[in-house]
Amino acid sequence: MFSIFGYTLGHYYSDIKVRQANKPEKKVSFPIALIRFALKASLGWLSLLTTTGSEKKQAIHDAATKSVVLSD
Numbered sequence: 001m002f003s004i005f006g007y008t009l010g011h012y013y014s015d016i017k018v019r020q021a022n023k024p025e026k027k028v029s030f031p032i033a034l035i036r037f038a039l040k041a042s043l044g045w046l047s048l049l050t051t052t053g054s055e056k057k058q059a060i061h062d063a064a065t066k067s068v069v070l071s072d
Contacts, residue, residue: 003033015072021062028067036065 001008006017006027018036020026028036039061040047047060054063062068 003028003030011069017070017072018062018067019070021058021066021068024068024070028065032065032067036061036067039064 004027005012006019011017018028018033020028040059043060051057051059056063056068058068
């Protein structure tokens with residue numbers, strides 16, 4: 001959903017968007033969205049716990065797919 005709209009329903013209600021890290025005005029492509037989803041699902045909470053140790057505050061699945069989560 002976020003490769004088309006830039007957000008899921010949860011993202012929409014939280015006022016956040018997933019975008020390309022190098023071009024924040026562009027949405028993430030569908031293949032990258034699938035890879036991001038697979039990584040996020042397989043790593044679970046471990047992926048989210050890494051945000052505090054990351055310089056850019058990115059989760060593993062965001063760093064691996066070169067995406068960022070932006071507040072609206």
